[in-house]
Amino acid sequence: MIQSVQRAAQILGVLGSGTPRLGVTEIADRVGLAKPTVHGLLRTLEAHELVAQDPDTGKYSLGPGVLQLGNAYLDGSELRARSLRWAESLAQRAGEAVWVATLSGSRVIVLHHVFRPDNTVQILEVGAAIPWHACALGRAIVAFLSEGQRDRALAGELVQLTGQTKTTRAALSPVLDQARRQGYAVEDQEATVGDAGIAAPIVAREGTVAGAIGVVGAADRLLADENRDDLVRLVTEAARAVSRDLGAGRGGVVLSALG
Structure with a gap:
């Protein structure tokens, strides 16, 4: 270097x-x-x-030069471009804010954010970097990485963001195993107190995980028994749609998990 x-x-x-x-x-x-x-x-x-x-x-x-570079990165992101209409549709159908993110080192970077479709005051989170282990988006990505990549992610620094953040391999490994089996990941107040997330992986044409799409909002609303199953279905449908727009085939462990 x-x-x-x-x-x-x-x-x-x-x-x-x-x-x-x-x-x-x-x-x-x-x-x-x-x-x-x-x-x-x-x-x-x-x-x-x-x-x-x-x-x-x-x-x-x-x-300001950093902002110009950041905007150029977003404009050149195929993942972001392919997810725009599906993220908008997901927000409207779910009635929740939607994030699309990709993994960068030990964090996920929010590439696109569609506001929750109501009149509440919301802050645009495009560019936000969140430790992968503390959010559903990161877990949805890491769960479907190769064994070696997953081990490296678990061996990195796992910071405590709230009192509920899981920060050990012993606590996170079962969570990742479950996300891989189910095809989606859930986070309950581990990044921000009061908020939760449900996310599913997005697959690129070569079969690798390109990122994730998910809903983010109040934990008592997202994870309520009467809402959770519908939100999981909507999120996984959106992830499948973006994956196919990126050229992913029907085969492969990730799309199989998404149904």
């Missing part, structure tokens, strides 16, 4: 980790580099609008 590019990527990763603005010293401490090195890299990134410096505090944040 080219060292300067790797260091610049580390800085962008730190600035995108959740803290709005960081000073040079804080960034240097987090990436383990000398302050002059970090300062030089920040100046270069700033020239390309990938970072921006606050004129009052001198601290740095991600710049």
Whole structure:
């Protein structure tokens, strides 16, 4: 790897980790580099609008160039493009918010978000990164990975987000086994207190898992006995439809699990 590019990527990763603005010293401490090195890299990134410096505090944040790159990524995502109409249909039929996501490292990235079709105030979550183990979308993807990929996912850092988050291999393995058997995954207040999710995997033409689609909303509503079965059916139907639009055939363990 080219060292300067790797260091610049580390800085962008730190600035995108959740803290709005960081000073040079804080960034240097987090990436383990000398302050002059970090300062030089920040100046270069700033020239390309990938970072921006606050004129009052001198601290740095991600710049508008990152947003342009993110939008270009979304525009070029076949998974997102193929899922648009099915996600909209699922939201209307289910009466719930719908997310489409793909796995990136230890997190799932939300590529598309259709609001719940009512008048409640909602926040657009496109671009949100959620630890895979704490959400139905991530579990739906990891459950259908190869054994080696699944082992690596379980061996990574499994952070605690709420009091109900499962963070051990012993707790998560049965959950993934069940998701693989059923063809869908469920999460109950493990990412956000009060919220739950139901998601199913989306398959690409080569038979690999490209991502997942699911409904997200209030746990007492999504997981209520009178709603859950219908939502599972709607979610798996949407996942099948997107998979077929991506060119997945009828064969394969994932589509077989989806019915």
